Amino acid sequence: xxxxxxxxxxxxxxxxxxxxxxxxxxxxxxxxxxxxxxxxxxxxxxxxxxxxxxxxxxxxxxxxxxxxxxxxxxxxxxxxxxxxxxxxxxxxxxxxxxxxxxxxxxxxxxxxxxxxxxxxxxxxxxxxxxxxxxxxxxxxxxxxxxxxxxxxxxxxxxxxxxxxxxxxxxxxxxxxxxxxxxxxxxxxxxx
Amino acid sequence: xxxxxxxxxxxxxxxxxxxxxxxxxxxxxxxxxxxxxxxxxxxxxxxxxxxxxxxxxxxxxxxxxxxxxxxxxxxxxxxxxxxxxxxxxxxxxxxxxxxxxxxxxxxxxxxxxxxxxxxxxxxxxxxxxxxxxxxxxxxxxxxxxxxxxxxxxxxxxxxxxxxxxxxxxxxxxxxxxxxxxxxxxxxxxxxxxxxxxxxxxxxxxxxxxxxxxxxxxxxxxxxxxxxxxxxxxxxxxxxxxxxxxxxxxxxxxx
Amino acid sequence: xxxxxxxxxxxxxxxxxxxxxxxxxxxxxxxxxxxxxxxxxxxxxxxxxxxxxxxxxxxxxxxxxxxxxxxxxxxxxxxxxxxxxxxxxxxxxxxxxxxxxxxxxxxxxxxxxxxxxxxxxxxxxxxxxxxxxxxxxxxxxxxxxxxxxxxxxxxxxxxxxxxxxxxxx
Numbered sequence: 052x053x054x055x056x057x058x059x060x061x062x063x064x065x066x067x068x069x070x071x072x073x074x075x076x077x078x079x080x081x082x083x084x085x086x087x088x089x090x091x092x093x094x095x096x097x098x099x100x101x102x103x104x105x106x107x108x109x110x111x112x113x114x115x116x117x118x119x120x121x122x123x124x125x126x127x128x129x130x131x132x133x134x135x136x137x138x139x140x141x142x143x144x145x146x147x148x149x150x151x152x153x154x155x156x157x158x159x160x161x162x163x164x165x166x167x168x169x170x171x172x173x174x175x176x177x178x179x180x181x182x183x184x185x186x187x188x189x190x191x192x193x194x195x196x197x198x199x200x201x202x203x204x205x206x207x208x209x210x211x212x213x214x215x216x217x218x219x220x221x222x223x224x225x226x227x228x229x230x231x232x233x234x235x236x237x238x239x240x241x242x
Numbered sequence: 243x244x245x246x247x248x249x250x251x252x253x254x255x256x257x258x259x260x261x262x263x264x265x266x267x268x269x270x271x272x273x274x275x276x277x278x279x280x281x282x283x284x285x286x287x288x289x290x291x292x293x294x295x296x297x298x299x300x301x302x303x304x305x306x307x308x309x310x311x312x313x314x315x316x317x318x319x320x321x322x323x324x325x326x327x328x329x330x331x332x333x334x335x336x337x338x339x340x341x342x343x344x345x346x347x348x349x350x351x352x353x354x355x356x357x358x359x360x361x362x363x364x365x366x367x368x369x370x371x372x373x374x375x376x377x378x379x380x381x382x383x384x385x386x387x388x389x390x391x392x393x394x395x396x397x398x399x400x401x402x403x404x405x406x407x408x409x410x411x412x413x414x415x416x417x418x419x420x421x422x423x424x425x426x427x428x429x430x431x432x433x434x435x436x437x438x439x440x441x442x443x444x445x446x447x448x449x450x451x452x453x454x455x456x457x458x459x460x461x462x463x464x465x466x467x468x469x470x471x472x473x474x475x476x477x478x479x480x481x482x483x484x485x486x487x488x489x490x491x492x493x494x495x496x
Numbered sequence: 497x498x499x500x501x502x503x504x505x506x507x508x509x510x511x512x513x514x515x516x517x518x519x520x521x522x523x524x525x526x527x528x529x530x531x532x533x534x535x536x537x538x539x540x541x542x543x544x545x546x547x548x549x550x551x552x553x554x555x556x557x558x559x560x561x562x563x564x565x566x567x568x569x570x571x572x573x574x575x576x577x578x579x580x581x582x583x584x585x586x587x588x589x590x591x592x593x594x595x596x597x598x599x600x601x602x603x604x605x606x607x608x609x610x611x612x613x614x615x616x617x618x619x620x621x622x623x624x625x626x627x628x629x630x631x632x633x634x635x636x637x638x639x640x641x642x643x644x645x646x647x648x649x650x651x652x653x654x655x656x657x658x659x660x661x662x663x664x665x
Contacts, residue, residue: 090618093602141618149622164589176595183625184602185653188590189580198316198325198360199491205363259582284577284584317579 053113054156057106062099081107086134088158089141092182098162098175105158105177107132112157116147149181156180161187253308256281267305274311275301275455288490289313290324290454298323301455303402316490324454329358329365331400331453332390332486336367336465338445339389340482348372352447353419353476364466364483368473370419371480378468387484390463394489398443400453410437413446419476420448461489601650609643630655 068076084104087094094101111132118125120143129139150157163174176187194200250269254277256262265277274292278285278301292299293312314324333355340350353368378386405413407428414420427448428437440449442457465484473479487493550558575584578591585591605625606614613619619641626632626642627649649655 090615091606095599135616137616137618140620144620145618145622161595162589163592163595164586176590183623184605185598185650187595187598189594189652190654192317192319192579194317196321196325197491198321198328199487199493201325201360202363202485202487205361209363259578259580261582282582284582288577 053109055109062103064099082132082134085132088177089133089138093178093184095176098173101175101177102160105160109157112146115142116150252305255310257312270304273302273304277311285313288315290315290459291327291452298452300402300452302399316488325360326358327452327454328488329360333365333367334447334449334453335390336482336484337447338442339386340369343386343389351417351419353479364485367482368479383465387464393457394460397456397458399456401441402451403439404436405439407435407437459488460486462487605645608645
């Protein structure tokens with residue numbers, strides 16, 4: 052199972068490998084992007100190309116992790132998708148150990164938006180997780196003390212308190228009923 | 243002519259985004275808000291209070307000496323000071339609503355509001371409404387809430403003034419609670435003789451402050467309950483409670 | 497052949513193989529045209545051409561477009577401020593100013609690595625960048641490809657990357 056949402060149909064990428072390159076041009080473009088991603092661990096590009104390449108890279112790492120380097124099909128797949136052959140070693144010796152027992156997706160995609168002024172093409176950053184580069188976004192802020200969260204916390208606490216009290220009251224009622232019924236039984240038995 | 247003195251300069255060092263910088267501002271004239279106007283629109287709109295030499299300072303209170311300045315907002319790492327200031331300002335606004343909302347025959351005497359405590363879940367104002375048996379319907383409470391919620395479009399500033407005790411007694415001569423409180427408040431002040439007074443549009447009230455920069459920070463404002471209390475000092479009063487949420491922290495409409 | 501009627505031009509193509517062109521051997525029969533319209537059009541035919549002029553309004557709507565104008569004239573509400581640097585960015589994107597800083601630092605780090613190892617022979621272990629004044633002989637760095645950077649670590653770049661990566665759901 053891939054850990055990222057992908058569409059069932061392949062995205063249409065006209066002129067991915069230049070005008071008139073056709074489906075093979077698109078595949079060549081994807082191979083270049085996957086190779087660059089495995090080598091540099093962080094690449095920039097047009098959002099649609101990079102997003103499309105993300106799925107192939109995820110699948111490649113997943114297959115390598117699942118089947119190991121003795122599986123013939125996986126090796127052929129790595130050989131096809133990685134244009135530079137030293138990266139086949141990197142895939143099996145660096146990335147597979149890095150992502151063992153890894154619960155989430157192996158890659159991360161950040162949207163950069165369009166540059167203005169300039170070509171209105173949405174750009175993106177694609178990276179392998181656990182890379183040595185500085186983090187793209189800083190650490191998330193602790194929002195526990197924001198006003199809305201304090202109010203919500205307090206409301207939750209009050210609700211829980213009310214619930215416990217109502218449960219306790221119910222149990223008290225039950226106990227008192229049992230006691231009265233016991234008394235009734237005992238009185239019946241004595242009479 | 244003697245009253246108009248030469249304008250002196252103070253050096254203000256600003257820390258924080260978008261950049262650390264040093265500005266020369268006018269003494270007893272420039273405020274943190276004017277520094278924000280120099281730096282950028284972002285600080286003008288989102289800043290709730292300022293920190294001047296590590297102490298909370300109103301956005302519209304003039305500088306008195308060389309200082310280090312920092313602007314605070316609701317999404318800070320530790321937003322305790324902005325939260326408290328917001329809660330205090332909402333109590334202040336609640337007082338103005340009570341004075342405005344009722345008919346002229348009903349003379350509402352505002353008493354006081356306790357220290358702001360966000361964890362209590364509501365801000366409070368104690369007042370004598372002269373309506374001992376009044377139990378407000380939800381429509382009436384809604385009317386009170388509307389007055390507060392509409393203030394966000396008016397963008398009214400909170401301005402501080404330290405007045406002499408005799409002036410304060412004159413200002414609040416028709417309010418028996420405030421006249422009782424003024425001497426003790428004046429005794430707490432550094433000079434021992436001045437009373438801090440805040441103004442929001444037409445409404446004037448005594449509070450220690452600081453208050454937030456303007457009413458535009460309010461997103462939602464509702465008056466929730468009115469209940470009877472017995473105060474040890476002032477006798478039988480009504481306690482009005484409310485709830486508000488700032489614009490910078492959006493909540494779902496659902 | 498073309499005929500100008502007002503500002504519009506009608507193009508008429510004569511059909512091929514008229515009697516005057518190929519039937520040279522046949523005796524010529526002279527026949528008077530029935531009307532002037534037949535003389536002009538004869539057995540030609542029309543190409544598909546615009547039948548009516550496009551009005552000013554239509555032309556301008558086509559070029560500028562009501563929807564396009566509306567799009568550019570309405571103020572955007574999805575603009576957020578960056579809490580770190582105070583610059584503005586669109587809600588679904590990352591802050592461009594902060595990312596420029598990251599990109600510059602990344603390129604500098606990349607430049608410090610051995611070019612052969614970086615571009616042609618990828619190391620078979622994890623790569624770790626060690627800044628000036630940091631320890632190189634710790635347990636964590638044992639068996640790893642260490643690259644030294646000749647400058648102190650930037651304040652905003654924390655050191656937690658030296659530990660093993662954890663997944664982020």
